Amino acid sequence: MSVILIAVIVLGLVGLISAVVLFVASKKFAVYEDPRIKQVGEVLPQANCGGCGYPGCSGFAAACVKASESGSLSDLNCAPGGQKVMEQVAAILGLQASAAAPKVAVVRCQGTCDARPHGVEFDGAHSCRIQNMTGMGETQCLYGCLGEGDCEHACLFGAIRVNPVTRIAEVDESKCTGCGACAKTCPRGIIELRPQGPKGRKVVVLCNNKDKGALATKECKVSCIGCGKCVKTCEKFEAITLGTNLAHIDPDKCKMCLKCVEACPRGAIKAFNFPPRKPRTEGPAAPAAPKPVAAPQVEPVKKEAEA
């Protein structure tokens, strides 16, 4: 009997002492964590996509709370959550959410198998980054989409996928959150994050070819040759600039007049999500890029259905 009693007493004492030690330690060495971090974390989408530039949603929450000390959330944006989530975050922190334009990924390449023949076949590991290391890849264009689908693997939302027919990555705008994972992965930097635009409308130069005109013409049927015609048509708004043999449209300045789309002799400029126009658009732009014109007609319908 006494043996049991001794055991109970000893164990009880050990337990008591440990409890006291643990209690003291927990008070003494307590790490203060701002409760708001947890609150902010709860409203975030928990996709852990890393699009914000922080390690996952908890990292972003901590960054938001830290930024709230300086009184501004302007540098922070949760792309998948969008404006709605940022407003909730701002409310928790007692701030105003800055209006960040929602973005989508745009694949700046139209070099389908027809436009840009695959002259050789790559037999190695199926990865864009590996194919890119070997040099030109399967086509003659050093800048175009390799079509091995690294972006597809990087996307957590199933929003980008390589079309097996055209062998070009295509973005499903209804799913794209603009986190930028695909743009970071693409070894050729073809994917650009652009503001979604009103009703998803935007005008983009769908080419990344920086070669001189003569070479670019040989490489692909729908390449930008840096002729500058679009720059001239856009003199009024100055939205288009010419880099190294490559035009770029500034989304902030673009007034969506679509004149550049018509002016481009190569059909390299594409208008997204515009309602199909009467005869005029079917003029010069249509024959060069029949497919891209057809595709976006479907997407707005989807978006409306969701809304």
Added chain:
Amino acid sequence: MKTFRIGGVHPAENKLSAAAPIREAALPKQAVFSMFQHIGAPAVPVVKKGDKVKVGTLLGEAGGFVSAPVYSSVSGTVSKVDVALDASDTRRMAVYVDVEGDEWEESIDRSTDLVKLSDRPDLDAKTIVEKVKQAGIVGMGGATFPTHVKLSPPPGQKAECVIINAVECEPYLTADHRLMMEKADEILVGIQLLMKAVGVEKGYVGIEMNKPDAITLMQKKAEKYPNIEIVPLKVKYPQGGEKQLIDAVIGRQVPAPPAIPINVGAVVQNVGTAFAVYEAVMKNKPLIARVITVTGKSVKQPSNLWARLGTPFRQLIDECGGLPEDTGKVIGGGPMMGKALISLDIPMTKGSSGLLIMNGQEARRGETRPCIRCAKCVSACPMGLEPFLLSALSSQHMWDGAEKNNITSCIECGSCAFTCPSHRPLLDMIRLGKTTVMGIIKTRAAENAAKK
């Protein structure tokens, strides 16, 4: 019989052109000289459209210390200075020359008489290195590292011996073999020059046992040179790798990067480089031509050609009986480390040791299957790495893990992918990891330097 300690594989030798004497290739109609014929900074073009050039005229000067000048191998007119597809399968700066006649610069000695080292007592180490630098000589085995850099050891390092790489462990290639058979005397003088340049008394020539005729000949010729020892080696790939050769010949192991062969007292040069050094120093001839093996099972006449740099590969193939109908792949270099070419109009460069034409069946990779953990790649790796692990880490983008497992030690010999029964693209993945990790290390070093 000597060989290196760890790993190695035995691919089928297929030395089809071993008995074919070197013959001179015809001059091309247009020669294209890439400014990227070496590792390091690209050469800077010094000619412009319309300039008349002769054989041996400078086209591009070295763009830095680790760089090499490029000389014209033909005479004619510069038609343009523009980008051209080169053996790296990308478009890079190059000089196009339309060939007219065959006029040489007067300074070049075109006679074939042997000039011995004793005939030129005026030569000292500095002059030799300067000559090598001026001649634009790079490692002729295929890695194309500028030779003068290797001959100028960093301060505090002392070379003890020169090792000449005449292993030619790549299957199919016979360029070095034939060069030894036909230019043995010149090569030995070249070795003496290299030894003098780095100030050592001992030279070794490592030759694999599958070239018995070359070993016998070199041993006979080397009797007159007591400082040069011919070392027959057991046949095993990749014995021609610098670190493997040092291990095989003098039994020393080079530590992991950033250590280089000079840290164990060895300077390794290819046998083709030794010949080029002889020509540059004794004959004042810059690097304008080299031996290239054009071979393949379906090639009508596998040959060793003495071809001018800048000659398009298409022409070399035509000289050997034309492109076979069943061609599946054309590789610049050997089958193990060479690179598949995307066009036959790519011009020959300083590092073009071979042109291998594989037929459709050979050219295909096997179907990739899951790793069965047989560890064949581990036993094959000559650097003692774990290719299956590095490949997995790389595919998962776990770069720090790859760095910890010494991915930068990989010499990209391809033994792992060759031996894999599941045909896994091990080397592709490791190469991706290696490039990325090296980039990370470089950025980190730059950041640390900035902090200080």
